[in-house]
Amino acid sequence: MTIQSDDRRDYLRLLARQYPNVQAASSEIIHLQAILHLPKGTEHFMSDLHGEAEAFVHILNNASGAVREKVEIVLRDSLPADERAQLATLIYYPEEKLEELVQAAPDAAEWYRITLGRLLEICRLCASKYTRSKVRRAMPPETRDIINELLNKGNDIFNKREYFESVISTIIDIDQAEYFIISMCNLIKRLVVDHLHIVGDIFDRGPRADIIMDLLMDHHSVDIQWGNHDVLWMGAATGSRTCIATVLSNSITYNNLEMIETGYGISLRPLALFANEVYKCSAEQSCFQTKQVDDESATAKDLTMAARMHKAIAVIQFKLEGQTILRCPAFRMEDRLLLDKIDFARGTVRIGDDEYPLRDTNFPTIDPADPYRLSPEEHELMAQLKNAFLRSEKLQRHIRFLYSKGGLYKCFNGNLLYHGCIPMTEDGQFMQFTFDNKTYSGKALLDYAETVARQGYYAREGTAERQFGKDFLWFLWCGRHSPLFGRDHIATFERRLIADQTTWAEPKNPYYSYYNEDEVCVRILAEFGLEGEHCHIVNGHVPVKTKDGESPIKADGRLIVIDGGFCRAYQPTTGIAGYTLVYDSWGIHLTAHEPFSGKRDAIRNNKDILSTSMAFDRSEARILIGETDIGLRLKRMIGDLKDLLAAYRRGEIKEDNGAPVPPQ
Template identity: 80%
Template sequence: MKQNSMNQQKYLRLLAQQYPNVRAASSEIIHLEAILNLPKGTEHFMSDLHGEADAFVHILNNASGAVREKVDLVLQDSLPADERAQLATLIYYPEEKLEELVSVAPDRAEWYRITLSRLVEICRLSASKYTRAKVRKALPLWNGDIINELLNKNNDILNKREYFSSVIATIIETDCAEDFIISMCNLIKHLVVDHLHIVGDIFDRGPRADIIMDLLMEHHSVDIQWGNHDVLWMGAATGSRTCIATVLSNSITYHNLEMIETGYGISLRPLALFADEVYRDSDVSCFVPKPTADSKESAVDITRAARMHKAIEIIQFKLEGQTIGRNPSFGMDDRRLLHKIDFEAGTVRLESGVHPLRDRDFPTIDPADPYALSSEEGELMVQLEKAFLRSEKLQRHIRFLYSKGGLYKCFNGNLLYHGCVPMQEDGAFLRFAFDGQTLCGKALLDWCESAARQGYYAQKGTPERQFGKDFLWFLWCGRHSPLFGRDHIATFERRLIEDQSTWVEPKNPYYAYYNDSEVCVRILREFGLEGDHCHIVNGHVPVKTKDGESPIKADGRLIVIDGGFCRAYQPTTGIAGYTLVYDSWGIHITAHEPFPGRRNAIRENKDILSTSMAFDRSEARIRIRETDIGAELQQTIADLKALLRAFKCGEIKEDSSLSMANNTQG
């Protein structure tokens, strides 16, 4: 028999510490082979959440219709549609809905018994494609053993029929029914979705991205592909003053100061005092925040917000100019615009010509040194930087984004990224010159992710740290950044120039080529993915459904799942976003109508109206064997078989004295 190499033998000896004898290794092989034949778990894809916490919570709870599907499968022959909708709402919002339903139940004990029995059946179906060990890990600590017993009941076994009835009766008798109902509802939601993908842009526009982040941190299995709005907040958390100014400008624009002050505990009083002092008599009409349908601000509040907006946006323009000036590799010198202003004439010189400014009152800009902060602006930014760095909750959220996130992910044959793989006009991958290297395609995204991490983790005060902080800003809005995907962001023009032709933000050629299946196949191959069932899952650019645009592009090779989750986009898109579900039968995309509101969802059992369309259905059920986890398990099985051979030929000695009871993995 050919002996194992020295390195392999060393590895097998380490493996033998976990599986010390033939029986232990054999048992694990049997266990893993069985897992390979289970159906693959359901993956749920969401993108461009933009702080819309209520809609996110609902779609997370209903798993884009997958939970209601389970309810219907179990109860469609025994329960009318309105009662199934009521039960689904209970699963989505158990604490809130339970109180309402119990209060109107004519016989509370009987309602508990029936509801628990129905939830057990739905939970059994949801758990049916997992090992018992995996289900046990999902169970709550305090009542998990009892729920586990209920899930493994069999009404056909006469000896146990009374046993299960007695368990439920005792749960009700001991006043634990409501706690068990809540536990069962949460377990169903856990089991219906095995893994959650967030394809970028958790932050900005909507009111409470911090609530979304809290929920993602509680999720049992999630990955995140950073969006450009996410890296902007990541930059702000590093103390990048450019990113901080931009974050605050965006937050004022979309009336999101509650998240800044209440969510993250960052006081904006210094900014308000500065703005009231410096811009009290200034024209701030160009800086009035965007109106909202539910805004209740007074004229005084709006004026103060406009002053704050003008104050921080002028600082933003200055800091952007500084960032571009110290990073010539960004290739953005033409976006330094303050020195192109003729302050006497009230005009600015752009490539398109000389344009009059809508606002000519800039008390803090020194025409001789327009990018320098005034002493008061400098003091303000010191205070704001400290506030962002000291926000414990913000720092916790950003560490989570770094630990669970990246620029892209390859998962079960799908390539996930938020923005684009930058391209040239001829369709070739666009090359960037960074750090003495010329980078494109996958190598570019890998380098960009490394630089983004450097901004947070490099030693403070070092050039590496400063570049990383600046690079996070570049990823947010830099020329053809893979997360931004445009030539430039026209904030200055939109704010200060009337001529709307200057507001255009030309897209990277990628967005013309991503309709081409051959190009998408080339992108997939660049990231090591080949095969008929490989896809790109893309966020970032809203799909204009009302104009007939389809989210499925390039003959199904690419799917865009940003369709207007954010309310600010819905007039443009005509819907409230797309989500994707990839289960053991294939992939289907779901289009969502606007969320009717948490109150209506709970009281009226109003779900988000959704239309689901399968576009890559498998002829046979997809098994774990065919997934990335399956490939890892098959490698583990091969290693264990090598260990068995080593035991049997005496290359490694068995330790038969050790119990194998604790060696089998869950």
């Protein structure tokens, strides 16, 4: 006879509230035990989205080719290739594509009937790896009962043929066909991907990260590993003036102000007025011109205004960064204090032992005697901008979502996901960092960094914890060998103001040499409690230069880098438009994507993103839920329920066999 501890008995009593008798507990054991033998759900990995909302939406819709694969499996023997492409486009963009297809059909009612039938067949394939209850929960509430009936006709077709035909006919007769088509297209996309991983850098570079965030918030199952660009925006949302100035400087650099003003409702008029007044005579300097990624036509007046705004906020950024470095000696970044190294009379700056001429020497707001102090006008400007960032309801909602769904790393089904790096020394050891007289490295460093990043947003305003947390978010963005930045320093000052490009280098952490070695990757995985031949590291952050022959697969497949140039600004360097991963019940597939020609072209011409997929860790047998993290949780639950059954049968816990509670 097993004697339960008091704590265990208390837990079982709580469990008994949910499963009040032997029958209820037994039914749940049968249900959970069956789920263990279903195929694992498909995981979709994406990284370094950098605001490229159109490309993100398309790859999200086609699940890196998984949706098209389902269409091919069901219809390749019965439908020509052009019609299969057309149907795939309908699934990707049902609202946009539907009208065009209906208008082109000789008989709209017959087209509805055929299309509904084809979508139902694809739906059945996608739903076949899930329980009926899970598929039902994924359906839109308004159409749930009808779609559920149609999907699960099975052997009933002999007895219910006229019934099913009547359902389809009635849907068409009462003008609900389009609504049901849209519902089924969205259901297919939801069932194809069970869980989405975003391995960092949603923000900056591209035009509309806010649209991406809206879509992620609507996704049924997602986690996010913060990238350095994400934590910068998180810092800006805390009211960190240093992060706000840097966010604005980055946005102006890439001519990306629409998201600031339209997406988040943050007015830049105070910055424009300040810049136009203070830098009216010096804004023509090419070092502060914006990058025209899309070669959009912009007037000379627009470019001049942007350059003035860029210079104004860049000078403020350099000052505030200096204040942060002086405030936080633990960051070990004193060598990045450069404003006090400027010789204003000679127009030079000293960096280390060398002196360099400056491309621009007109800095009317910098006081050589106190170069990191904001002028009264700059101080007032930053107060206005800080208030605007704090009061942007949409930005704050997005950042709260990043905190709730995100972190610095995640262990999921044997894979370790992080954006930047595990900082290492030249001899291959985990680099040590000291904060508050305590030393951190490896996993402990990332755990500490995540805790401090959270206190930057959630600690009480005015406390030392809140201030250090805000400063630490900036450190994660660009600090020396930060686990999200992974470089010795960021050379923003040099790139803006020094012509000598040898000063622009940003030396990478030794991690980026060692991550090619299997032994090192195994050691990193072990640091996070993962071991086995099918464990991998999924890494973002550093674009893979595919055009130069670089492979995203490192250390004999132990580590995969999936930043291949999603951002259009990086594509000339990488030669492609990014990598994504799909981990389904048959193994891991890496997909390389060509640049996206745009949503309009995709809808009008049924053009998909050209992608090349390779399977580099294929399982010999199909992977079941019982082998996943969810499976481990279900097995623990089954064990608990079996203990509850035993407790009922021993009389230790009293059964409740009263009238069943009606379903809610």
